[in-house]
Amino acid sequence: xxxxxxxxxxxxxxxxxxxxxxxxxxxxxxxxxxxxxxxxxxxxxxxxxxxxxxxxxxxxxxxxxxxxxxxxxxxxxxxxxxxxxxxxxxxxxxxxxxxxxxxxxxxxxxxxxxxxxxxxxxxxxxxxxxxxxxxxxxxxxxxxxxxxxxxxxxxxxxxxxxxxxxxxxxxxxxxxxxxxxxxxxxxxxxxxxxxxxxxxxxxxxxxxxxxxxxxxxxxxxxxxxxxxxxxxxxxxxxxxxxxxxxxxxxxxxxxxxxxxxxxxxxxxxxxxxxxxxxxxxxxxxxxxxxxxxxx
Amino acid sequence: xxxxxxxxxxxxxxxxxxxxxxxxxxxxxxxxxxxxxxxxxxxxxxxxxxxxxxxxxxxxxxxxxxxxxxxxxxxxxxxxxxxxxxxxxxxxxxxxxxxxxxxxxxxxxxxxxxxxxxxxxxxxxxxxxxxxxxxxxxxxxxxxxxxxxxxxxxxxxxxxxxxxxxxxxxxxxxxxxxxxxxxxxxxxxxxxxxxxxxxxxxxxxxxxxxxxxxxxxxxxxxxxxxxxxxxxxxxxxxxxxxxxxxxxxxxxxxxxxxxxxxxxxxxxxxxxxxxxxxxxxxxxxxxxxxxxxxxxxxxxxxxxxxxxxxx
Numbered sequence: 347x348x349x350x351x352x353x354x355x356x357x358x359x360x361x362x363x364x365x366x367x368x369x370x371x372x373x374x375x376x377x378x379x380x381x382x383x384x385x386x387x388x389x390x391x392x393x394x395x396x397x398x399x400x401x402x403x404x405x406x407x408x409x410x411x412x413x414x415x416x417x418x419x420x421x422x423x424x425x426x427x428x429x430x431x432x433x434x435x436x437x438x439x440x441x442x443x444x445x446x447x448x449x450x451x452x453x454x455x456x457x458x459x460x461x462x463x464x465x466x467x468x469x470x471x472x473x474x475x476x477x478x479x480x481x482x483x484x485x486x487x488x489x490x491x492x493x494x495x496x497x498x499x500x501x502x503x504x505x506x507x508x509x510x511x512x513x514x515x516x517x518x519x520x521x522x523x524x525x526x527x528x529x530x531x532x533x534x535x536x537x538x539x540x541x542x543x544x545x546x547x548x549x550x551x552x553x554x555x556x557x558x559x560x561x562x563x564x565x566x567x568x569x570x571x572x573x574x575x576x577x578x579x580x581x582x583x584x585x586x587x588x589x590x591x592x593x594x595x596x597x598x599x600x601x602x603x604x605x606x607x608x609x610x611x612x613x614x615x616x617x618x619x620x621x622x623x624x625x626x627x628x629x630x631x632x633x634x635x636x637x638x639x640x641x
Numbered sequence: 642x643x644x645x646x647x648x649x650x651x652x653x654x655x656x657x658x659x660x661x662x663x664x665x666x667x668x669x670x671x672x673x674x675x676x677x678x679x680x681x682x683x684x685x686x687x688x689x690x691x692x693x694x695x696x697x698x699x700x701x702x703x704x705x706x707x708x709x710x711x712x713x714x715x716x717x718x719x720x721x722x723x724x725x726x727x728x729x730x731x732x733x734x735x736x737x738x739x740x741x742x743x744x745x746x747x748x749x750x751x752x753x754x755x756x757x758x759x760x761x762x763x764x765x766x767x768x769x770x771x772x773x774x775x776x777x778x779x780x781x782x783x784x785x786x787x788x789x790x791x792x793x794x795x796x797x798x799x800x801x802x803x804x805x806x807x808x809x810x811x812x813x814x815x816x817x818x819x820x821x822x823x824x825x826x827x828x829x830x831x832x833x834x835x836x837x838x839x840x841x842x843x844x845x846x847x848x849x850x851x852x853x854x855x856x857x858x859x860x861x862x863x864x865x866x867x868x869x870x871x872x873x874x875x876x877x878x879x880x881x882x883x884x885x886x887x888x889x890x891x892x893x894x895x896x897x898x899x900x901x902x903x904x905x906x907x908x909x910x911x912x913x914x915x916x917x918x919x920x921x922x923x924x925x926x927x928x929x930x931x932x933x934x935x936x937x938x939x940x941x942x943x944x945x946x947x948x949x950x951x952x
Contacts, residue, residue, distance in 0.1 A: 352850050355851030358745075358851050358855070359748055362745035362748045363754070366742065370761040370762055373765055374761055374764070379779055379780070380772075383779060392784070394790060395784070395790030396779055396787045398787075439672065442665040442669070443666055445665065446663075449662060453659075454655075458670065461673060465673055467876075467931070467932050468931070470677070470681045470682075470683050471907070471921060472904075472920070473921040474683025474684055474686055475676070475680050477917070478675075483675075494672075494676070495676055498669055503669065528659075557769030557771075559771050560884070564912070575772075582771075609775070609779065612772060612775040615769075615772065623764065623767065
């Protein structure tokens, strides 16, 4: 049925289009500014400041970054490593837990669920965690210090568990009668069916690891172990660029395009997400909706 | 818990019978045991005069001295006030804006416009707060920031944003809302699309205008979701957003009076001053306060809407 338009509804529609367009422009504006500033030449930035449309396009910042890139490459490697290992490990652990915690024949499932849930209410806090990590687990400067604390999320486990509920018990019963063990049921029956929720949780978890900087800042000492975002943060806060890109003898640090290099690094650190975004965006929307409904 | 104590021999039998299931659960249990439960007794560090070489339980017990000091210096009051106020504004203003945008988006009929604007508004949700910090630098820095470019282009004097604590309240709130609107908008949009369409058609037949439909149907239907999100948000009201604050403010102490929150204070007492006990005292206070709030909020929710209570 077509709903006829009264004048009020046309007004609301027009307002909606205008407000959403303005807000959407606000959302892309900083990205656009960052990208265009990375292509500005240093003199222009110093003289006129960051601009949306540079007078002339310069690739100097990228050239310098890419030709002296070993630190950037290190940071990329660290980030890719923690993203892949963290996501795979986390998905494996969380899906197994979700599988077990929804098994009706698992006697203590409520007890274990509560143990997990309670950690979202009360935590020891940053400083005891830091002491544990550094003094007792000896994790200082170990790449796993950026993976382990974030590998599992309580809500993600519950999301997995809720997803399990949608799978009929009879499927397990018949598999058990056919002689399949618990792990085989999990791996061969549950996992293929759980692909949508694995994808959603996996994407969120991967994004979390990609954006990781905090544990890197707390626990990493050697610059070769800094994740990408922390590398970027140091670069932004540091006046002396030479210490971050491998200047060597070739570059005179005085002429380094400090400002545009900051922006070019930011672009490279954001890049993969911006490039992948159109493809993964629809999963996020479904994932968010599922997450919201399931609490 | 009680069942565990009484079960005795049954536990061994149960463990053996379901050994594969226990093994599958084991990694997650170990994770929570180590990274959450093992840490909890460590909160005791708040009650000692922590010396690195003596360890948490070897250091001298000084009771509530750390807390007393924090109260006396007024630090605890200032960071609690800032944290509470910021989070209240984030919660209230954030949710209202999310609802308004969700309703506006649901009124829009252009399919492509809807899809693209939704994606664009969601985009800030996926970048790291470090990048948000870069954006702030890009916009507000004194010599080359975009806003100062415009100001000086208009013939006015450049403005030293990084020297004015007052203005950062607004900048922080703006960035928080900027980053969070897309997510919340989709949550509310899902609730709106879940509304039975027959209801709207019936309202139309009765001659309701779009405005009346929004006012008397959509808003009341969203109200419970709004109240719930608000109530649940209250539980975490002393936590969070460290990322945002640290990346926007960093170590610029000029801005602290109006921008220091509990998390940034605890972080500094760890990294800047190595004052473990003082920081832990604040952290403990935060966790305890948060726990009490969650319990109170859950109690209220259970009274009002029993189905929506957390436990």
